[in-house]
Every structure is written in C-alpha cells, then in structure tokens.
Amino acid sequence: MKMDERKQKVLMAVVQDFIATAEPVGSRTIAKKYRLGVSPATIRNEMADLEEQGYIEQPHTSAGRIPSQLGYRYYVDYLMQKKELSAEQEELIRRQFEKKVRDVGEVIQKAGQLLSHLTQYASIIISPQLGAGSFKHIQLILMRPSQAMVIVVMDNGSLHHRYIEVPESITTADMETISGVLNAKLQGLTIESIKVTLLKEIYFELARHKHILDLALELLHDLMLKKEDKIYLGGVFNMLNQPEFHNIEKVKTLLSIIEQEDLLRELLTNQGSGEGVTVRIGDEIKHREIRECSMITAPYSICGRQAGSIGVLGPTRMEYAKVVSIVESMTRNLSRAMERMILGPGK
Amino acid sequence: MKMDERKQKVLMAVVQDFIATAEPVGSRTIAKKYRLGVSPATIRNEMADLEEQGYIEQPHTSAGRIPSQLGYRYYVDYLMQKKELSAEQEELIRRQFEKKVRDVGEVIQKAGQLLSHLTQYASIIISPQLGAGSFKHIQLILMRPSQAMVIVVMDNGSLHHRYIEVPESITTADMETISGVLNAKLQGLTIESIKVTLLKEIYFELARHKHILDLALELLHDLMLKKEDKIYLGGVFNMLNQPEFHNIEKVKTLLSIIEQEDLLRELLTNQGSGEGVTVRIGDEIKHREIRECSMITAPYSICGRQAGSIGVLGPTRMEYAKVVSIVESMTRNLSRAMERMILGPGK
DNA sequence: GTTAGCACTCTATGTTGCTGAGTGCTAATG
DNA sequence: CATTAGCACTCAGCAACATAGAGTGCTAAC
DSSP, rough: OOOOHHHHHHHHHHHHHHHHHHHHHHHHHHHHOOOOOOHHHHHEEEEEHHHHHSSSESSTSSSBBBBHHHHHIIIIIIIIOOOOOOHHHHHHHHHHHHOOSSHHHHHHHHHHHHHHHHHHEEEEEEOOOOOOOOOEEEEEEEETTTEEEEEEETTTTTTEEEEOOTTOOOOOHHHHHHHHHHHHHHHBBBTOOOOOHOOOOOOOOHHGGGHHEEEHHHHHHHHOOOOOEEEEEHHHHHHGGGGGGOOOHHHHHHHHHTTTTHHHHHHSSSOSSSSOOOOEGGGGGGOGGGGGGGEEEEEETTTTTTEEEEEEEEEEOOOOOHHHHHHHHHHHHHHHHHHHHHHHTTT | OOOOOHHHHHHHHHHHHHHHHOSSHHHOOOOOOOHHOOOOHHHHHHHHHHHTTTTEEEESSTSEEEEHHHHHHHHHIOOOOOOOOOHHHHHHHHHHHHHHOOSSHHHHHHHHHHHHHSSSSEEEEEEEEEOOEEEEEEEEEEEETTTTEEHHHHHHHHOOEEEEOOOOOHHHHHHHHHHOOOOOOOOOOOTTTTTHHHHHHHHHGGGGGGGHHHHHHHHHHHHHOOOOOOOEEEOHHHHHTTTGGGGHHHHHHHHHTTTTTHHHHHHHHSSSSSOOEEEEEEEGSSSSTTTEEEEEEEEEETTTTTEEEEEEEEEEEEEESHHHHHHHHHHHHHHHHHHHHHOOOOO
C-alpha cells in the first residue's frame, strides 16, 4: 500500500476530477488542471502503475481513467481532506434546528430534507430507538361499552397505546381502579424488571379484571419486542440528476431498494465501527443491488446513548469530503435538538 | 358529442389497444384485431373524423392514432365497462384486510402496498381526518422536574400529546389535581363547544397553575387547527415499468412531485364529486407538472363520515376499467377495516 | 527520470439510404 | 351512397458507413 507522493497526487486528481465531472480523466487534463509540474507523459506512466495496482481503471482503450472502488477507498482513508462547511451551510443547519417543532418525527423529517438538500443525494434517517425505559404512567380509558384504550408513557418520553376489548360490564370507575393499581405497582420499573411475584400481587388485587389485565400487560410485553423505529427518506429524486442514473434500469433497482424499509433499516443499523462517520463504498455495502452506490452513515445519540442513525446514499462517485462533513455536523445538531426536545429546553 | 356506434367502436379499439400496447394504433390493426366487419379503409375514414372531433391524434404523419385526453374522457364516461376483479384478486384483498394490525397507520400502509401491487401504478393514501371529536380523557404527567407531558384522548380514538415546561415546584400530585379538574370539566365536550365561562371556571379553580393551564389548553387549541393526516405512498417504482417513463426527465418531474407531500395532499383532497370514484385525466389534474398522468381517487369513510381518500397515480394510458374496480373494492374494504379497528370487532 | 513525438485505438457523432408501417386520396364496386 | 381496393406519399427507425477527437503506449531524445 505504500505509494510515493506523486502517485498519491495523481490518484487524488483522478478521483477529484471524476467526482466533479463524471467523465474519465486523461493525463492531459491532470497535467493542466492539477499543476503537478510534470508532463502528461509522466502522468501516463504513473497512471499505468496505478492501474496495475488496482486503484484506477480504464473503461476502454482510448478513454481516461476512473477510480476503482479500491481507489475511492484509498482516497477516503488517506487523501481526502475534510471540507469545512460554508458559512451559509452552517447557517442553514443552525436555523433549521432552531425552529420550533412538535415531535420527534418532525425534527427528523426536517433534518432529512435538509440533509438531502445539502448533499444533493438521498437521505435516510432512522428514528430513535430509545430502548424501553421504565414506566412513568399507565392509563386505561373506556372509550365506549366494551372497548377501551391502554396508554403507556415511558420515562424516556415515548408514548404507546392500544385498543382492547373489555367486558360490557366494565365501567369507567373500574378503569380508574385498574389504572391506579397498575400505576402504583409498576411505576419506575423497567419492563425487564417486572417480577412474577409482582404480577401475582397485581392479579390478586384485581382478580375480577383478569381478562383486562391480560390485554393490558400484553401491550407491555409487546413493547419489549416492538421495533419502534421508523425510516425517513428524502431527496431520492436528487439522485436522478447524477449521470449514473440516466439509465432507467439503474433507477429501477435503486427505487425498488428504497421502497424496502427493512433493507434500509438493515443498511443503516449494521454500521461498521458503530461510532463516528462510516463510509461504505460500492460492494462494501453488502447488498449486491446497490453496488455502484456508496453510503455515508453516522449514529446520533441522545444523552450519550446511541439512539438512531442518519445516512446519505449516493453514487460511488460521491463528494465524500463534503458529505462527510455535512453528516458529521448534522448528527451533532440532531442529537442536540433531540435532547432539547426530550429533556426540555432547560439544558 | 353524438357519435354513431361504429365510431364508438373504433374509438374504443384505439383506446384499448393503446392502453395495452403503448403503440399508436393503425387502421389495419383495428380491422384485424377488433373485427368490426369493415375494411381498414373505412376505419381510416372514421379515424379521420374522430381526429377532427378531437378524440384521437396522430403523433406524426406515418403513425397510427393515439387517444387524446378527450378520447380517454369519452372512453371513461361512456364506453368503458367495469372489469370485475378476478377471484384471485378478491381473495388477496380479503386476506389482506383480515390480518391483525395494531394501528391505523399499519392498515393504511398495507392497503397502499396492496393497491400498488394490484394496479401496478403508484398508490397514495391519506390517513383519516377524524375531525376533532370530543374529549374523552386528559392527562398531565410530570416526566421530570420542570418537564411534563400533556396527553389528550378524543372519543374518536385519536391520541395527541405534547411536551410542556412547568415550574420546578410542581409535583406529581399537582398534575393529578389539574388532570382531575380538566377531565371533570371538559369530558364529553368538543373543542368548539368550550365556553369562555367554562374556561374561567377552570382558571379559577386552578388559579395557582395558570401557566400550566395555558400550555395545556394551547395543545387543545392546536388540535383544532392541526392537520392530522399523513400521506402514504407506495409502488412508485412500478411506474418505471411503464414505457412513458423511460425518459429520465419525466421520471424526475414525477419524483419531484411525489416528494411534495403538500401537493399530494391537495391532489387527494380536492376531489371532484366528493363521493365515489373520481377519474381525472391529464390536465384535469390541475397541476401542470403531472400532465400525462391520470389519477383515480375515492374517499373512504368511517361510520358514514368521510375520513380520508385513496388514490392511484398512473400514466394517462392507464387501465381505467381495471383500476376503477380495484379502487372501489379497496375503499369498501378499507372503510370496513377501519371501522372494525376503531369500534372494536364486535360490530 | 522525464518528455516530445507519433502511430494506434476506440467511442461518439454525424450522414446517408433503406425499409416498412401507416396514411389520404381516387376511382371502382355493390 | 357508403364501402373498399389500389396507389402514391410520408416519415420514424434502423443499419451501415465515415469522420473526428480524445487518449493511450511506445520509442527515442534530452
């Protein structure tokens, strides 16, 4: 993997120029635009070497070179220098996150829009998985004879509900009783920490309402298993501006992938390092349908706990330097916005 | 608008054949395939007439004819005969709606997937706008010092929440008191019917907590204005199989439209008749970006009250007969499923 | 080691000509 | 008088061909 400085410069030129123009890059272009102080012929020699080592390739004999996946990887790992966001972009992000929003979904939606706007690629964001947390409040409400609603509020601010069927004889007062007992017994506990003995106690106290308890506790049980996450997607049509998607077939595969939520979730969840920005190039994304795409993802956290991830999906010919900075900045801001929302603006 | 029978048959042949093949239809084709018992020459004469009257057009001199918007309109209004769903399709729908689902969002999501699967076009569904309804339950919960959550349950089963800031001095007991008073005073009322005198009463009783009341009542107020609806979209990539979208530019406009939720909402809400299936062809959809598309929409209802709409978006060359039947059946089933979910399976 | 020069390769683009589908018109037909 | 056969005409689409130009690799000179 050792590479003398000039080779690095040539590789860098190839990658940067190809990212900018989407056209194979020739030796003349590099000599002229990137002022390496040597002639095209020399560059041709270097390029021949680089090709041999697998960093660049030639689409056909009389064309310039384009970076291979290996080439992009080398660029991202060793050559690329982070591009600071412009003041304008910083401002845009800052103002976006200052806006008043009502719920987590809205924050994320807006963040996604901004992310795809700034990068001009598709954005994918996964909403926070807060973990179940502990019970804050449980409420049963009789909606009409024989139908009720169970509401559970967790201390992390998440809210869950379910409709259940109850015997016709049940009254609003019964509901209050049940809610009262459940609240008293369960408050502050996490789902995992509910003991059988405690359950027995509850069933004993509310023996008359065994049926309702079963249903209510079923909701609690589901909470443990439930994937609360949602996938937010934006700016897919940006991708169509990229020349690599002028071919309909590619657009079709792209779209069919993008409509599969489960796949997106997997792509966003199985991140490499688990911390900081991850760049995956082409095949490094394990799904063969999206070779020719790269993903830049990063987890965001709430109060130090990893909560969800944001990501950008674009062609392998992606503006890595720019996107990495944007993703970084967005995670920071998003984390902050979430914390403010959940903990209150005090801190 | 009078048209003799043979002309109608010719027009019908042109429309049907073009819908099936996406190729301009010639006189020979019609004579051969549609057995009108006359020669191509006669059909040519009829076609010339139809063109003069604006029902069909010729892309270029040496090509067959394609239906104009007017032609499609005539076809939909007078010629098309509804195509019954196949047993298989019926079965698919029935089974889909039998599945157990947890919430309204899930029903809709599944319905959208099915709709786009059956039609092979894009599906758009707007979630129920139930109207505000009347209060069933209001609950304030202290999440941590100085932060609380307001939960409001309406009698139509909808659930709303908001985080608010409260003075540090507030205790859980205070919250219970406030909840209690609000419940007692507001239960059963609609938002509109809250009188100033009643508010005064509440403020009087809870004078100490004026600040919290303000915030809680703000949520109630927002409920009146709030658009609760969500847009669900599916099967966009089906559209790419249609030859009219082999052109990237068109795909791009299509996608950029589809990413604008507000626009979709408008398209789905401003329906013509307001009842039953509406077919809008090309320019009849008022947005110039989607000329060359048609929409088939229908409202679904819950307990007789119109709740939301479902729609199919496809090229003007759409299989109207088929899609109309599918949309009809889907609204029926969706309405039923929603009612079952909200009222409980009893009825 | 670097570079100028040159022959070579191959894509992209433009030109031309042909084919075939489809038309409109005219004159013949029942 | 509506219908139809026949025919000349039009034009998109395709294939065959020629051309231009970008870029290469090699060789020989610096």
